[in-house]
Amino acid sequence: MRDGIQVRDGIQRSWQTFLERLTEHPECWGAPTRLAGWAVSDLAAHACWGTSLEADAVERALRGDSEAAQGRSPEPGASRDEVLDALRRSCGRLVAALDALEERAAADPRAVPESLPMPYGDVSVPLAGAIFTMEAGVHGSDLAAAVGDDDTLAPDVCRATFATLAVFGPVLSDAAGTVPPPGVVIEVRGGGDCLRFGADDQGRWTSAATSPVRTTITGSPSDVALFLLGRRGVDAVTVHGDGAPAARFKEYLPGP
Incomplete structure (x- = not known):
């Protein structure tokens, strides 16, 4: 992954901040977000699905599985604690998968997969890194806005947004x-x-x-x-x- 360490660190930073905000603001679980029809609880459930999907894509690519990645959402009616636990697990899984990708690149760059099997088609590893960075950053901004915190995007998220939309x-x-x-x-x-x-x-x-x-x-x-x-x-x-x-x-x- 091009600039892989920086991509991994940025993704981990964004999701760690997301989890910290969710933990620090239990009173906002049912509060509305700037995403039409979504409360904070919906945003958190979506984050579980997105991070598990991204982790699955990297894991599949590493083992040579070309089947499209799948994400997992919390069970309907899951409690706040259950959603938080699921999100911690999926974020940890994503970071571990990115670490494994970096380790493979360091050991043998020729063994790094060229693309990840996303649901909408194969995506090059550098572009996937931009997508993952954008998703983590913008949803962190969505949550920050919902709880009244500063919703400014970090520079790496801004660059990733331009790269993705290009x-x-x-x-x-x-x-x-x-x-x-x-x-x-x-x-x-x-x-x-x-x-x-x-x-x-x-x-x-x-x-x-x-x-x-x-x-x-x-x-x-x-x-x-x-x-x-x-x-x-x-x-x-x-x-x-x-x-x-x-x-x-x-x-x-x-x-x-």
Whole structure:
């Protein structure tokens, strides 16, 4: 895994902070989050599923199993303590799997799997590292916002968000079925990271648009990444040029 130690440490840091917040704020278990229809308990259950899925993907890749990874959610009606225990186990399993991947890379780089079998297809190991980092960081931010803490994303999470959406942005756009009018190119900048989206000749949104930029969105790396992820509104960023595409940005790029 490219920059594997840093990726592993960042993922562990984010999930450890997530667990600490859940433990420190028992009164917020039923509190709403900024994710529509989700309470903190739902976010915690989703984190169990996501971390167990990611651990399973790494484990399968290490043993040469190409079957798509699976995640495990807590049983319906599981108590807060049961969910916390499940999350501790799945986070520990994920970190252990990443450690095993690093150990293999150190012993014989040629033996490192090229991809992980995710449910939506095989994903290169470096891209998977970005996805795992983004997921851990943004859900940690979701929880921080729900309990009234600082929800700023760490720099590695911001970089991972840009790297992930550079690949999956067009896929998410296809699912939306709505693209900017032809000729509209939106450039999004956060720190040293930049994405440029626009419609191609077939009307599909691409992250490699070459037409002149009509709308530029800038701001702090965290605010811009949270805007890309639908956690900040357009009022949290600075828009240069035509403001209409910026206001409709999440119609063009829903999720993740």
